[in-house]
Amino acid sequence: MIRRREFIAGLGGSAAWPLTARAQQRALPVVGILGSTTAAASAPVVTAFMQGLKDTGFVEGQNVAIAAHWANDQYDRLPAMVIDLLRARVGLIFATGNNLTARVATSATRTIPIVFAMGGDPVQLRITGSTVLARDQLQMRLQLLRDVVPTAKVFGLIINPDNVAPASFGLGWRMPVELAQDTVSSWGGTIEIAQARTVGNFDAAFAGLAQRRINALTTQSDTLFRSGQE
DSSP states (O other), X not given: OOOHHHHHHHHHHHHHHHHHHHHHHTOOOEEEEEESSOTTTTHHHHHHHHHXXXXXXXXXXXXXXXXXXEOTTOGGGHHHHHHHHHHTTOSEEEXXXXXXXXHHXXXXXXXXXXXXXXXXXXXXXXXXXXXXXXXXXXXXXXXXXXHHXXXXXXXXXXXXXXXXXXXXXXXXXXXXXXXXXHHHHTTTOEXXXXXXXXXXXXXXXHHHHHHXXXXXXXXXXXXXXXXXXX
């Protein structure tokens, strides 16, 4: 005869097994979001991405989970955040912000699919995704400045030195300083460079360029210069 205590214990164990199995079956696939800027600054792009997931049948909390990591314009945090996403066993990484997110993600994994929205040229960066061709925008902004101030001879450019392309990208990749120099020199002008790694560096950058008596000013295409966050 089975003792009453043993029977209850056995019943409890048999009941727990299907509950555990069902919990494992309900584990959702995870999509990782890696952003170089803030969540607020990337909200329009992320909203469009989430709508794309929904259009293909994936709804957050129902059949997919989202793990989002934001560097808040502190680019040195990106490598560690990618490692966190890999530990979370994400099935896809959406890289948004500047070029660094896609480059850091592709350097960390060659097996997890990566999609991105950024400003660089995917062909020259040797990765696949969508782009706004930010380097062409820099040349166009300089041209617009010249159109507005045709007498301008000294142009200022603020760059984020943390957003640079490694030499391994080859001659096809043009740095913003080089692009700006080539563009304004064709008009007989010169370019003055200032650096800013955070919003807190802006005042010093502006003051330094003012001392060099620039006639017009623009910035590198970097999320720092539109995020408004430290």
